[in-house]
Amino acid sequence: MHDSPPVSKVYYRPIEAAIRWAGLLKHKKNILRLISSPRLLPTTLDFPGWTELRLCTERIYDAIFNGELPYGCNGITQNDKALWDSPDLTIRHVDLKRWMRDQYPEQRPAFLFSRRERIAHPIITLETGQAMLVERQALKAELEHYRRQLQTLQDQHHVLSKQIEATPACNQCSITDRAESTYHHIIGGMLDLMLGQSPAGTPYSSFRTQEAIVSALVAHHAGVMGITERTLNGKFALARRTLRNSAS
Incomplete structure (x- = not known):
């Protein structure tokens, strides 16, 4: 039984980093067996997640070519373009993490970021953000509806209170x-109505x-x-x- 490759390392070859980024580490041996060049992957291949793997690989090499991602040989940082096609080309863990945090802040792959870091910075996609915005607007509209209802009840109570005050007291009459x-x-009846719902299920x-x-x-009427509370x-x-x- 062979040991599984470590998830995190001090440095990676670009294809190793791309495999981890795409979440395909358990398929690493099969992937390396299917490709002839770790830099130029086939456009199509009947393998799960192949499109994502190609995109991750291209992003890493693009960052190297444009001076965004430091690279070197066997973990030693060098700035030698001759290494671009070398099988010994490597990128350090700390440099890859820093680059991904700057260029792809929505990405938090487990091989670079700890569980605490992923929880502290959850991934929020555009679709999720839009859904949250729609829900927020709906909650604001609902809150405003309830505020208007409360104001109506308060106005009605105020009118009734004034009517009661204007009614002459009759302490002698029982x-x-x-x-x-x-x-x-x-x-x-008023209590049942206030706590009830319409036939459609809408609270009154x-x-x-x-x-x-x-x-x-x-x-609102303390004193x-x-x-x-006890009397009411x-x-x-x-x-x-x-x-x-x-009614019974």
Whole structure:
């Protein structure tokens, strides 16, 4: 049983780096057996990932020819064009990593970058970026819709509060059982409506729970008599129970 080639090395021949970049390291022996020149690969070859391998190889040699990527012989950096066609032409790991970070920042092959580096700089393709932008716009529109709903509810509550303040107090008069049941039915019905959905599944309001309604009321009307979590939860629970009993 032969040992697998190391993923990372101190230096690489260009074809070795291209094979790793294309994610074909496990096919290295077959690839080297199929090619006659590590620099001039066949245009087509019936091998998985061949197009990607050719592109990676051409990019590396292009960087060498244009002075973007230092090269040398057997790991020793030299600037000798005679090495371009030599089987001993090599590029150092640190130089290849620096070049890829500058020229292909969206690329993070595992043989050059650690897992921590790949997580810190995730690859975001153009398609992914566009999808994220569309989702962001949709979330902004939804947020604005809920803000308008909340403003409408707050305006309605303000009008009702003014009406209640304008109603003369009658401390001597006790509310009848019929009137109390009526109020409970109205409150219970409003709660069910605010927490309910349309037949199409669209929420009637932005509130999802009774606790959310109570928190909003307390936040906007703290200090008003009766507007406390304990009182509201008690009254709301009684109202919804009364409404259910009446409908049964």
